[in-house]
Amino acid sequence: MKVSVLQENLAHALSIVSRAVSPRTTLPVLGNVLVATDEGRLRLSATNLELGITCWIGAKIEEEGSTTVPARTFNELVSTLPAQTVEMSLNLRTQTLNVRCGSSDTNLKCIDAQEFPPMPALDWEDGIELNVADLKEMIQQVAFAASKDEARPVLTGVQMTMRERLITLAAADGFRLSLRKGELPRPAATPVSVIIPARALVELARITSDSNQTVSMLLPPGRGQIVFHTKDAELVSQLIEGSYPELEQLVPTRYNTRTVLPTQEFLKACKRVEIFAREGSNIARLNITPGGELQPGLVEISGQSEETGSNQNQIDATIEGQPQLIAFNVSFLREVLEVVKTPSVALETTSETSPGVIRPVGDEKLASSFVHVVMPMHLGS
Numbered sequence: 437m438k439v440s441v442l443q444e445n446l447a448h449a450l451s452i453v454s455r456a457v458s459p460r461t462t463l464p465v466l467g468n469v470l471v472a473t474d475e476g477r478l479r480l481s482a483t484n485l486e487l488g489i490t491c492w493i494g495a496k497i498e499e500e501g502s503t504t505v506p507a508r509t510f511n512e513l514v515s516t517l518p519a520q521t522v523e524m525s526l527n528l529r530t531q532t533l534n535v536r537c538g539s540s541d542t543n544l545k546c547i548d549a550q551e552f553p554p555m556p557a558l559d560w561e562d563g564i565e566l567n568v569a570d571l572k573e574m575i576q577q578v579a580f581a582a583s584k585d586e587a588r589p590v591l592t593g594v595q596m597t598m599r600e601r602l603i604t605l606a607a608a609d610g611f612r613l614s615l616r617k618g619e620l621p622r623p624a625a626t627p628v629s630v631i632i633p634a635r636a637l638v639e640l641a642r643i644t645s646d647s648n649q650t651v652s653m654l655l656p657p658g659r660g661q662i663v664f665h666t667k668d669a670e671l672v673s674q675l676i677e678g679s680y681p682e683l684e685q686l687v688p689t690r691y692n693t694r695t696v697l698p699t700q701e702f703l704k705a706c707k708r709v710e711i712f713a714r715e716g717s718n719i720a721r722l723n724i725t726p727g728g729e730l731q732p733g734l735v736e737i738s739g740q741s742e743e744t745g746s747n748q749n750q751i752d753a754t755i756e757g758q759p760q761l762i763a764f765n766v767s768f769l770r771e772v773l774e775v776v777k778t779p780s781v782a783l784e785t786t787s788e789t790s791p792g793v794i795r796p797v798g799d800e801k802l803a804s805s806f807v808h809v810v811m812p813m814h815l816g817s
Contacts, residue, residue: 437471437473437499437500437501437502437503437525437526437528438497438498438499438501438523438524438525438526439473439478439495439496439497439498439499439523439525440495440496440521440523440524441478441493441494441495441521441522441524442494442519442520442521442522443514443517443518443519443520443521443522443537444519445493445494446478446493446514446522447514447515447517448493449478449480449492449493450480450507450511450514450515451511452480452489452491452643452669453469453480453481453482453489453490453491454469454482454507454508454511455482455489455639455642456482456484456487456488456489456639457469457482457484457507457508458483458484458485465504465547465551465552465553466483466484466485467506467508468482468504468505468506468507468546468547468552469481469482469504469505469507469510469511470482470502470503470504471502471504471505472501472502472503472549473495473497473500473501473502474492476495476497477493477494477495478492478493478494478495479491479492480492480493481552481555482507483552483553483555483672485553485674486633486673486674487633487635487636487639487671487673487674488555488671488672488673489639489669489670489671489672490555490669490670490671490672491643491669491670492667492668492669499525501526501528503526503531503533503546503547503549504546504547504549504551505533505544505546506544506545506546509544510544513535513542513544514535517537517540518537518538518540520538521537522535522536522537523535523536523537524536531545531546531547531548532544532545532546555670555672556656556659556661556663556672558654558656558663558665560652560654560665562625562654563652563654563665564598564620564622564624564625564628564652564653564654565620565621565622565650565652565653566603566620566621566650566651566652566653567618567621567649567650568644568645568649568650568651568666570618570619571640571641571644571651572641572644573777574603574605574616574618575594575605575637575638575640575641576641577605577614577616577775577776577806577808578605578606578607578614578615578616579594579607579634579637579638579641580607580614580771580775581607581608581609581612581613581772581808582594582607582608582609582634583609583610584609585609588610589678590631590676590678590679590680591607591608591609591610592633592634592676593631593632593633593675593676593680594606594607594631594632594633594634594637595607595629595630595631595683596628596629596630596631596632597627597628597629598620598624598627598628598629599624599627599628600623600624601619601620601622601623601624602617602618602619602620603618603619603624604616604617604618605637606680606683606684607634608681608686611765611768612768612772612808612809612810612811613687613808613809614772614806614807614808614809615683615684615687615806615807615808616805616806617804617805617806621650628655630655630662630675631675631678632662632673632675632676633673633674633676636662636671639671640664640671643669643671644664644666644669645668651664651665651666652664652665653665660674660675660677661673661674661675662675686791686809687807687809688790688791688793688809690786691757691784691785691786691793692757692758692760692785692786692787693724693726693756693758693759693760693784693785693786694755694756694757694782694783694784695724695733695735695753695754695755695756695760695783695784695785696753696754696755696780696781696782696783696797697735697751697753697780697781697783698751698779699773699776699779699781701751702737702751702769702773702781703770703773703774705749706737706766706769706770706773707770708747708749709737709738709739709747709749709766710739710767710770711739711744711747712739712740712741712744712745712746712747713739713740713741713766714741714766714767715741715742715744716740716742717813718766718767718813719739719763719764719765719766719813720737720739720764720765720766720769721737721738721739721761721762721763721815722735722736722760722761722762722763722764722783723735723736723738723760723761724753724755724759724760724761724762724783724785725755725759726755726756726757726758726759727755732752732753733752733753733754733755734750734751734752734753735750735751735753735755736748736749737749737750737751739766760785760787760788761788761815762785762788762792762812762815763788763812763813763814763815764792764810764812764813765810765813768810769810772794772808772810773794776794776796776806777796777799777802778796778797778798778802778803779797779798780796780797780798781794781795781796781797782794782795782796782797788812788815789812790812791809791810791811791812792809792810792812793807793808793809794807794808794809794810795807
């Protein structure tokens with residue numbers, strides 16, 4: 437193998453694929469990045485056997501070939517090279533990769549590419565086309581609500597369902613749930629219902645650039661995998677086996693109080709309260725008071741800590757219904773408000789012991805397609 441590639445492109449590709457490298461493994465090759473020529477481009481791949489990421493970059497190829505390079509060493513080296521052309525040549529007999537750039541000359545001990553797990557060869561005729569911008573937004577609004585507790589593997593994933601032109605992503609961790617619907621560019625040939633690790637979807641959102649108009653999705657038969665492919669990148673993930681809760685049935689359909697607040701003002705208040713609430717149980721108290729005929733409603737958001745003090749914020753709001761005193765985990769409120777893109781947000785509450793429902797306000801399409809439910813906390817705790 438003998439190739440030339442721009443340092444900037446190589447560094448970018450390594451930053452993408454290195455996130456799939458296995459940090460602790462009994463198989464040394466899983467700590468490496470596969471570097472291979474591929475139809476006039478350079479292909480970089482990494483996998484931990486659960487998640488695999490591939491990236492293609494433009495390169496001048498003088499000799500075809502492939503090897504696997506220690507990921508951490510290669511990544512750190514390339515990031516420090518000058519923004520010039522990187523020339524790489526492989527000694528096949530010794531599996532040594534020579535890397536030259538500017539005044540830097542490096543020899544890296546590699547592992548034969550034949551030891552690297554093969555990436556699946558796929559037939560994309562059955563692929564489902566997704567809009568990148570919509571998919572990224574859907575992932576951002578759902579994946580954060582998935583559980584981090586490996587004791588319940590199903591809840592560490594995001595359920596993706598497709599039926600005709602409707603796509604739905606849903607996630608829950610037992611204390612909150614997030615549900616987002618979208619529209620497919622083309623109808624799905626067959627219904628789909630799979631559970632994808634949340635981490636895989638977060639990585640997918642990270643590696644797909646906004647310039648990619650579409651991403652293709654494929655479920656290879658009998659493999660228990662899902663594959664996403666763009667022009668310059670590919671992600672393969674193992675699916676999670678099991679049955680997901682019917683989350684739509686858990687969304688309350690009635691409320692006693694509906695409070696509409698400015699999203700950014702609500703978010704900033706939650707961030708201030710969190711500074712103090714995190715010292716205790718992360719409790720934010722919301723005191724919701726409807727206004728009179730000429731007076732706006734008022735929401736007081738407060739949090740306190742015996743060690744550091746307290747913080748109170750008052751926000752004018754449009755409130756329908758009864759006064760309400762309710763408490764939530766302030767981190768949960770902040771995380772959902774960070775992914776709501778509309779200028780206002782509605783908080784629907786029934787009682788201090790019933791779930792609160794958060795919906796976007798100001799965008800009819802988003803208001804009907806995104807809902808977040810969060811369980812309350814005990815006011816007395």
